[in-house]
Amino acid sequence: MPPTSGSRQSRPAKHDAPPTAPAGEPVDPWRTLPIHLRLDDSDSPADVVDALFLGRFTTGEQPFARGASLDRVKSGLTLLPPDAVVLRQARDKDRSATLAEGDGWTVLVSRWSRGADVTVAAVSDELAESVLHSAVADAEDDPEPQPETVTMGFWYVSPRRGPYRTTRQISAATWEELRGNYTAPVADAMDGLMKVTPDDIAGRLLLLHGPPGTGKTSALRTLARSWRDWCQVDCVLDPERLFNDVGYLMDIAIGEDDAAGGRWRLLLLEDCDELIRGQAKHETGQALSRLLNLTDGLLGQGRNVLVGITTNEDLERLHPAVVRPGRCLARIEVGPLTRTEAVSWLGSNDGVGRDGATLAELYALRRGTPTAAQVPAQPSDGLYL
Numbered sequence: 001m002p003p004t005s006g007s008r009q010s011r012p013a014k015h016d017a018p019p020t021a022p023a024g025e026p027v028d029p030w031r032t033l034p035i036h037l038r039l040d041d042s043d044s045p046a047d048v049v050d051a052l053f054l055g056r057f058t059t060g061e062q063p064f065a066r067g068a069s070l071d072r073v074k075s076g077l078t079l080l081p082p083d084a085v086v087l088r089q090a091r092d093k094d095r096s097a098t099l100a101e102g103d104g105w106t107v108l109v110s111r112w113s114r115g116a117d118v119t120v121a122a123v124s125d126e127l128a129e130s131v132l133h134s135a136v137a138d139a140e141d142d143p144e145p146q147p148e149t150v151t152m153g154f155w156y157v158s159p160r161r162g163p164y165r166t167t168r169q170i171s172a173a174t175w176e177e178l179r180g181n182y183t184a185p186v187a188d189a190m191d192g193l194m195k196v197t198p199d200d201i202a203g204r205l206l207l208l209h210g211p212p213g214t215g216k217t218s219a220l221r222t223l224a225r226s227w228r229d230w231c232q233v234d235c236v237l238d239p240e241r242l243f244n245d246v247g248y249l250m251d252i253a254i255g256e257d258d259a260a261g262g263r264w265r266l267l268l269l270e271d272c273d274e275l276i277r278g279q280a281k282h283e284t285g286q287a288l289s290r291l292l293n294l295t296d297g298l299l300g301q302g303r304n305v306l307v308g309i310t311t312n313e314d315l316e317r318l319h320p321a322v323v324r325p326g327r328c329l330a331r332i333e334v335g336p337l338t339r340t341e342a343v344s345w346l347g348s349n350d351g352v353g354r355d356g357a358t359l360a361e362l363y364a365l366r367r368g369t370p371t372a373a374q375v376p377a378q379p380s381d382g383l384y385l
Helices: 045-059 125-136 175-181 184-194 216-226 246-253 280-284 287-296 339-346 359-367
Strands: 064-070 085-091 096-102 105-112 115-122 149-158 162-171 205-209 231-236 264-269 305-311 328-333
Touching: 045 085, 045 096, 045 105, 045 115, 064 125, 105 125, 115 125, 149 216, 162 216, 162 246, 175 184, 175 216, 184 216, 184 328, 205 216, 216 231, 216 264, 216 305, 246 287, 287 305, 339 359
Parallel strands: 149 231, 205 305, 205 328, 231 264, 264 305
Antiparallel strands: 064 115, 085 096, 096 105, 105 115, 149 162
16 A cells, blocks of 8 residues: 655665575675665655665675765755766756766765765775765855854753753853953952962862842853863752752762862852841751862862852851851952943943942833833832732
8 A cells, every 4th residue: 555645754664584504604784674664645756866876885886985074065065975976966056966986986965055975985995985975075164253262061850861961162252351340359359269270279269249230140151261171060950959858969069070170160149038048057957068068078079170159149148167267269249340340341321220230220221221220219108919
């Protein structure tokens, strides 16, 4: 019965009984795996070209294959070796496929947008490598300039997989580009922090505290870029769970091999007010104790682990055990810019109050968005929203 319209038949068809050979004589591998290809109306001509390329490799006529992937092919190149004879070519809006051959070899060129895959099958490995080289040598264009990025890890507890880490490329400015976003005392303190090396590490806790919108997260992204040669920065997305789940904490603190390459790790915990405020011991149970144990207790011994915390709490409200001398690698209060600094940053004094402005407020002013200080208070009608 012919296949129904739009259906796609299973590519591997039934397997015949494997053939036998006289004792002592090997059976060609392709004969032990007979291939039956079935096409239907959901297959494209490019699919046919792909399948035809596999024929000579499958039968062993050309048993050696080499391949390469190119992200950005130079304009005007066919990626076909010299003297190639085109056997099949298919094009559609998404991709093209070209099948060509030469003396003892076959090449498949699959292309899409600026990228391409080139695969060669040949009678010898040396010939396959030579033909592939002639097809792709100097064929890739220089990559487009990309904004500076840094690899950051992200930890969270997955309902299906438990503690899980994924990575992303995060854009990060240089400290020279970012320095003007901070008031002078903060910028001076950050100068030293950006230049820290493993030999400079005394405490294991990095604390950035101050009002929202002052640029704490931006500073941490730039710190990840400044330290990327010796430190991997990981952000914990569910810090409220980390120190209350021993298994999760052990996976992060001990489950990773810090010894590989001698690299350090910085675990970032953002907006952890409840963990380190003065009442933390009473409110969060053992969470604070485990944090301190990770930074300078038995849990942290022999592990190249730093912990970075951001909080909106005032210094006076932080737990004294967190800020005691010797525990912090750095403790920086990130505040708003002064009025003079804010006017210089903005290039205008419009909207800047006498107490200055936070970085978030300055960006709002630059966009023409009123800040909270500029929005007139509304008379109360006794209702709360």
